[in-house]
Amino acid sequence: MTTLPVRPPLARSSDRVIAGVCSGLAAHLGWPVRNVRVGMVLAAFAGGAGLVFYAWLWIMVPTADEAARRNARRPASPIAPAVSQPAQGQTLQGQPMREAPSDGGTSAGAAGPADGAAESPWFRVRGMRYGKEILLGCGLLLVAGIMIAQMLGVDVSLGTLIPAAAVLGGASIAWMQLDETRRAGLVDKTKADQAGGWGRLAAGLALVVAGVLVMVSGSGSWEQTWLALLASVAVLGGVVLVLLPWALKFWRDLETERAGRIRETERAEIAAHLHDSVLQTLALIQRRAGNEHDVVRLARAQERELRGWLFQDPGRESGQLSDRIKAVAAEVEDLLGNPVEVVTVGDAAMTEAHEALVQASREAMLNASRHGGGTVSVYLEASEGQAEIFIKDRGPGFQLGDVPADRLGIRESIIGRMKRHGGSAAILSTGDGTEVRLGLPAAAEHVEGKS
Amino acid sequence: MNTIQGTAAGSTRPANSVRVVIVDDHAIFRSGLKADLDSSIQVVGEAATVEQAIAVIAQQRPDVVLLDVHLPGGLGGGGREVIAGSAPLLSTTRFLALSVSDAAEDVVAVIRAGARGYVTKTISGAEITDAVFRVAGGDAVFSPRLAGFVLDAFGTAPADIADDELDRLSARELEVMRLIARGYSYKEVAKELFISIKTVETHVSAVLRKLQLSSRHELTKWAAERRLL
Numbered sequence: 001m002t003t004l005p006v007r008p009p010l011a012r013s014s015d016r017v018i019a020g021v022c023s024g025l026a027a028h029l030g031w032p033v034r035n036v037r038v039g040m041v042l043a044a045f046a047g048g049a050g051l052v053f054y055a056w057l058w059i060m061v062p063t064a065d066e067a068a069r070r071n072a073r074r075p076a077s078p079i080a081p082a083v084s085q086p087a088q089g090q091t092l093q094g095q096p097m098r099e100a101p102s103d104g105g106t107s108a109g110a111a112g113p114a115d116g117a118a119e120s121p122w123f124r125v126r127g128m129r130y131g132k133e134i135l136l137g138c139g140l141l142l143v144a145g146i147m148i149a150q151m152l153g154v155d156v157s158l159g160t161l162i163p164a165a166a167v168l169g170g171a172s173i174a175w176m177q178l179d180e181t182r183r184a185g186l187v188d189k190t191k192a193d194q195a196g197g198w199g200r201l202a203a204g205l206a207l208v209v210a211g212v213l214v215m216v217s218g219s220g221s222w223e224q225t226w227l228a229l230l231a232s233v234a235v236l237g238g239v240v241l242v243l244l245p246w247a248l249k250f251w252r253d254l255e256t257e258r259a260g261r262i263r264e265t266e267r268a269e270i271a272a273h274l275h276d277s278v279l280q281t282l283a284l285i286q287r288r289a290g291n292e293h294d295v296v297r298l299a300r301a302q303e304r305e306l307r308g309w310l311f312q313d314p315g316r317e318s319g320q321l322s323d324r325i326k327a328v329a330a331e332v333e334d335l336l337g338n339p340v341e342v343v344t345v346g347d348a349a350m351t352e353a354h355e356a357l358v359q360a361s362r363e364a365m366l367n368a369s370r371h372g373g374g375t376v377s378v379y380l381e382a383s384e385g386q387a388e389i390f391i392k393d394r395g396p397g398f399q400l401g402d403v404p405a406d407r408l409g410i411r412e413s414i415i416g417r418m419k420r421h422g423g424s425a426a427i428l429s430t431g432d433g434t435e436v437r438l439g440l441p442a443a444a445e446h447v448e449g450k451s
Numbered sequence: 452m453n454t455i456q457g458t459a460a461g462s463t464r465p466a467n468s469v470r471v472v473i474v475d476d477h478a479i480f481r482s483g484l485k486a487d488l489d490s491s492i493q494v495v496g497e498a499a500t501v502e503q504a505i506a507v508i509a510q511q512r513p514d515v516v517l518l519d520v521h522l523p524g525g526l527g528g529g530g531r532e533v534i535a536g537s538a539p540l541l542s543t544t545r546f547l548a549l550s551v552s553d554a555a556e557d558v559v560a561v562i563r564a565g566a567r568g569y570v571t572k573t574i575s576g577a578e579i580t581d582a583v584f585r586v587a588g589g590d591a592v593f594s595p596r597l598a599g600f601v602l603d604a605f606g607t608a609p610a611d612i613a614d615d616e617l618d619r620l621s622a623r624e625l626e627v628m629r630l631i632a633r634g635y636s637y638k639e640v641a642k643e644l645f646i647s648i649k650t651v652e653t654h655v656s657a658v659l660r661k662l663q664l665s666s667r668h669e670l671t672k673w674a675a676e677r678r679l680l
Contacts, residue, residue: 339573341595341596341634343595343596343598343599343633345599345602345603345607345632346603346607375634377595377633377634379595379599379629379632379633379634381602381607381629381632383607390633390634392633392634392635432639435633
């Protein structure tokens with residue numbers, strides 16, 4: 001395909017004089033805003049072309065907010081490649097719109113509305129977002145072509161041209177609508193702007209009907225057209241009356257089926273998850289039923305996993321201090337098999353010093369689990385001023401002085417590490433258990449940063 | 452069990468046995484719990500749904516109800532609805548919430564409905580026995596996790612004089628909650644703070660009362676916002 005440089009998407013910026021078109025265009029093209037503005041003003045004197053161009057961009061280009069929303073739906077796709085696709089590459093067979101006078105722009109004009117209907121798979125896959133733009137572009141090309149043809153002396157009778165234009169316009173309005181509702185249905189089912197949608201559909205329909213009538217009746221006389229219009233509306237009404245029950249039933253079936261499909265997808269997802277996690281663990285537990293230690297460890301790990309899956313709040317920011325502490329606790333639990341209960345109050349964003357705190361608490365948890373031999377309680381309290389972690393076990397306890405000098409676990413990994421990062425560590429051990437207290441003031445990270 | 456958190460010594464065990472109703476929708480869990488409980492605890496009834504629970508409690512008038520937070524039946528309110536339905540008995544029957552749920556709003560909802568405490572279902576038989584006696588004696592039972600909830604909800608700054616008394620924890624209550632969240636037993640809390648176990652219990656009961664009565668809007672908002680822990 002085309003290898004155009006990737007530009008920022010064309011969007012109306014909030015830095016605006018009138019509608020933010022110029023600054024948006026400048027950002028898109030990488031030109032200075034001033035030049036674009038001056039150019040636009042100059043162009044406005046050239047037969048009003050600048051004005052028309054400005055108005056067109058104003059209408060067609062989304063504001064930065066809208067663009068952001070679009071991008072959230074489909075990531076990074078600058079407008080240029082999609083527009084520069086060979087939009088007229090696929091000619092469409094059996095198009096009823098071929099009545100339009102055959103100029104340079106004709107095939108484009110015919111292809112445009114059909115694309116709007118998203119009938120061709122090519123279009124639906126790549127260009128759906130720009131259907132409107134392409135459509136309008138083709139329409140304008142068509143008009144330009146006709147004007148040029150007239151200038152060159154080719155006789156294009158207005159009698160055929162206007163009805164054809166009306167039909168084309170009406171159809172494209174209605175089709176654009178179809179395209180959008182389909183998209184809305186895919187993304188989510190809220191159709192808040194359905195009223196407007198119906199209005200557009202009706203307008204499109206009216207245009208097409210009027211256009212066809214004028215074309216078929218072939219005369220511009222009002223009485224005839226009026227009569228024919230009445231007759232056709234009556235026929236259409238009759239047809240609608242007959243088809244309405246079917247349409248309604250069809251619609252309802254479609255809705256039920258869609259709801260069913262959503263439920264089915266959800267069920268399949270849950271089943272897949274349970275199969276991957278819970279069923280596997282249950283099988284493992286049955287095979288290891290003789291080993292109580294393993295069974296407890298498996299059950300704990302599975303509980304943790306399932307809990308995370310069920311109660312996970314997708315809106316919450318992850319990667320915070322409490323998440324790291326929980327992850328480390330889970331790791332220690334898996335490694336040594338003793339439960340590690342974590343209670344957290346408050347939270348803080350991770351910094352380098354916090355990482356040291358996490359590593360020190362990991363070491364403390366490992367010690368507590370290894371030597372305490374029972375449940376390890378971990379309590380994290382993070383406030384604006386500082387972060388504190390307490391790791392408590394109920395083992396036989398020990399004296400720091402009794403630890404051989406070559407064992408670095410406590411001295412280096414816990415106490416030394418905390419000191420180096422501007423924090424503090426205290427170890428309190430009695431016959432009833434041991435508690436490691438780690439503290440890290442919020443300002444400590446700056447100390448670390450300079451050293 | 453060597454994992455008892457040293458709480459037994461501090462509890463006030465009534466001389467006579469305690470009559471208990473177990474409310475949980477899992478039969479396996481009920482029978483397991485029954486087998487785990489001390490012989491001095493007499494299980495006088497079981498229930499699996501909200502309606503059954505209210506009926507059994509009204510009929511048996513137990514000392515303590517071990518109440519699962521999540522229950523089928525009723526209007527979908529679970530344990531909270533059982534407590535509300537047994538409101539006339541609240542002076543003699545005490546509720547201890549049991550849960551596998553980590554969801555704060557579930558736990559806080561039953562506590563605010565009138566439960567005297569909350570423990571997780573993974574707790575050992577000895578610990579739950581102790582908790583039952585403690586609740587039967589009129590005390591509150593806080594697990595480390597519930598203490599964490601409380602600290603999160605009320606904030607970790609001590610009360611100002613200007614604040615509504617119900618909306619903040621006193622400095623002493625905060626200390627007690629912090630130690631419980633750190634995994635201390637009541638006895639250890641008492642030792643750490645140089646106060647008697649009775650005083651610790653008074654503080655915990657006061658916190659429970661605040662948790663139940665406070666209209667602090669942050670509390671309800673917090674409970675609704677937090678899905679996790």
